[in-house]
Amino acid sequence: MIETATGEILSSAEASEEKQSRVFRGLYGIRTAIWEMWAEFRHEWKRITIASLISPLMYMIALGWGLGSMVSTGDRPYIDFLVPGIVALSSMNAGFTSVGMSFSTQRLYERSFDQVLISPTPIPAYVFGKMVGGALRGIYTGVLILLLSIPFGATININGWFFLVILLNGMVFASLGVLAAILAVTHADISRFSTFVIAPMTFLCNTMFPVEKMPAVVKEVINVLPLTHASSALRAIAYGGMPQWYNFVVLAGYIAAFVVLITIVLIRKSNL
Amino acid sequence: MIKIDNISKRYPKAEKYALDKVSLEINTGEAFGILGPNGAGKTTLMGIITTLILPTEGNVYVDGEMITRNRIDIKRKVSLVTQHVSIRRDMTVSEVMELAGRLYGMPVKQIKARTKDILEFTGLYEKKKQVARGLSGGMQRKLMICRALLTNPKIIVLDEPTVGLDPHSRRKIWDLLEMLKQKGITILLTTHYIEEAQSICDRVALISNGRASEVNTPDNMISRLGSYTVDIYDGITTKSYFFDTKEEAIGFAGDIPGKTKLRETTLEDVFLDRMGTELGEKVK
């Protein structure tokens, strides 16, 4: 019995001696990381979907219906102001959480990242795949929220640029998630990161009220944060206009900076 | 050939070296065992060979070429079964296999076909849709071995692969390793079960406190200690005495009143002897 099976399980031993270039490995590595996130999503999609709808729903009820009736935001209803902000903050959360939580679990607790490190997949490619996967999760969440906003009577303009901004925003925070995950010493570090970095941005960055209403100093700080630019860009498009060019530059700049930081950490850290 | 050249490792913030100038050579197609007490540095060494852990000093060469994290061509040929369970618990058995295959750049079709063969062989096939979280510890370990075989390694590194397995599964793994040996795959094995090393390994290295003290075949190690053992129980502890011939051993045992036992020396005796426990002494 062992004899026959022996032949089988090692049969293709010599035949499969693939010669693959570094570029191919890199692209395949990106795909592998995205596939891994897709497999994760397939198992968890119900939970992910419900979880990503809860707080947006609360914001829309509490702020859109509740507070919104008392707020004036120019000539458009407050819900139109609010929805792009919620799309921005939700795609931020989706990008960060989908990568940060899962990657740090894989690295610190389940230790399946060990298999990535020893595999021939280039680590930067794998990590880049995670960023793309996180951005796609941002888009998924963004679409859910747009659907959710329909019964709330939001009338906003959506086009390709809208999704490009979500993609960039998701990528900014997915790369922040990667960075947090590779720097984390314990799993709790990720939650802490969430509390200190992600949560404040949720409320401050031009999401629920205009930055203009803030004191000057605070405004300066808020204006350099990436989520501010994502919200502003999304709102501009939602109102039927075009975002400022520097919105894109800032988002792209953050992605580039995080990629550089991630690369440095990956090179420096001998024990991932 | 794997050449471990003067490897030292000190973990960040650690006081002492986990490995201290270890040099070993493992021949192609050889089954090589690494034995040592807990904390000796076995896992660290296995990690360094597979680039999971980066050494503080020294290099590892595979067929004359230095292995680093960037040498994807060499890494393609190496599989590692880690001491801890290192699988995604949220994935199904077949997804765990697919992820490994993809990480090694295998075409999906090939992954699927080989996964079926390997899972059938190890009896995990009917669990292929089961999520890893729900597998028993033994099953998870088996899955790690399946995963290591999926990619057709030329070198397979196993860090205590049979820990926690029941005797039956352990035997099955031994058969599997025997089979890999016959296929000319280089096997590097650390184990708690010294009997495992004795039956599988062509040569073993003893390491303790981060230093490799002795490399030899199990038979040579045993005959150097003395092929026959007399155990004497004095009411408190058992002491072992080693003899080159059976006659000598019988002669010695016959002179001793009380409980004595004559048996063949095992690698475990060598291990205990070298690791400086006070259990035995050699009478010549």
Ligand SMILES: Nc1ncnc2c1ncn2[C@@H]1O[C@H](COP(=O)(O)OP(=O)(O)O)[C@@H](O)[C@H]1O
């Ligand atoms: N990540 C780590 N950080 C600090 N020290 C470590 C780490 N891993 C192992 N060590 C230390 O290195 C030594 C060797 O450990 P290890 O290689 O796991 O031994 P073994 O596998 O032989 O039991 C031990 O003293 C252990 O405490």
Ligand SMILES: [Mg+2]
């Ligand atoms: Mg160990």
